[in-house]
Structure formats: structure tokens, C-alpha cells
Amino acid sequence: MVRRIFWMTVGAGAAVWAMNKANEATRRLTPDSLSGAAARGALHLGDTAKRFALDVRAGMAEREEQLRADLGLDGTAVVEPPTRPIGRRGGAGRAISAAPGSPPVVALPPSRVITPHVIASTPRQLDQRRGQHP
Template sequence: MIRRLFYMAVGACLAVWSMRKLQSLRPDHVARRAVDRTVRFADRLRDFADEVRHHSAIRESELRTGFGLDKVDATGASRDDDVKDGR
């Protein structure tokens, strides 16, 4: 009798587990997970691009300071017309 109850409980647990797995494979659930993963990946990619831009701006300012090119105005011309900024 105890053995039968044990196997009925195991069977019920397996049935519930398998039904939940099958329901998670429905197309709307799969699509929702794919969209969520895509959005998270896009956010991480955007954060990475922002970080790269930030560090490249820092490095560019270090290089401009190191080469003495930090006195360039917005038009690209330096204080002395004969000095080029390397672009």
C-alpha cells in the first residue's frame, strides 16, 4: 500500500513537471523569452558602446594634451593657421 502511494506521488510529480515544461514551450512563451533576451542584449550592447565612447574620449583628450593639440577650436583650425590637428 505504501509502495503504491509512493509511486502515485512520483507519477503525479512527473506529470506536473512535464505539463509545466510543455506549457513553457508554447509559441507565445518562446517568443516572449526571445524578445526579453534580445532587449537585454541590446541594453548590454548599448552600455558597452557608451563605455567605449567614454574611454575613447578620455584617451583622445590625453593624446591631444600630450601632443599639444588641445588648443583646437570648433572649426578645426588651431591658433596658428600653419599647425594641423592631424585629421
């Protein structure tokens, strides 16, 4: 008799547990619940995309600042005028200093007059410019 009461109680408990699980599943699968879950997922995705875009913008600004500092575009580099006219060969080179009156940071080679070169578009034109006629 005790065994029958025990198994009847176990069966009733299992039935209650199964009914609760079934009711929970039906509540989760209603159209309102599904649309709410989809809306929450979309909001989460939008927040994640927004955070990613802000991180990318911050990284871009930081990198741009680094490049400007490295290239001297942030106003710290001053180009001193050449000591001789640009058209002459030799002479002292130009220097870029960090601020007026400070020692030069980078010395540049002396400036030279650059003569324009004509670019040949075909090998035959190149030979003609060198004086070699085919």
C-alpha cells in the same frame, strides 16, 4: 500490507511530480512563451550592446583627452617665436612652454631652410640625377 501502502504512496507521488514537470514543459514550449523568451533575449542583447557602445565612447573620449594633453593641443602649450629668422643656420632653438612666462618644457632644434628634393621614380632616373649615365 504496510509495504504495499508505502509503495503505492511512492508511486502516486512520482506520478504527481511527473505530471507537474510535463505541464511545466508544455507551458514553456507554447508559441507565446517562446516568443516572449526570444523578445527578452533580444532586449538583453540590445542593452548589452548599448552598454558596450557607451564604454567604447567613454574610452575614446578619455584617450583623446590624453593625446591632446600629450601633444599640447588642449591650449596649454605655447610656441615662442624664434630668436633669429628661420632661413639662417645655427642660432637658438625654439621652445614650447606650458604657459606664457614659464620655463620651456621641450626644446626644439633650430629651424633650417629645407630645399625641395626631386624624387626619382626609377633607378635610371636616379642615376641620371647623380650624373651617372648608363
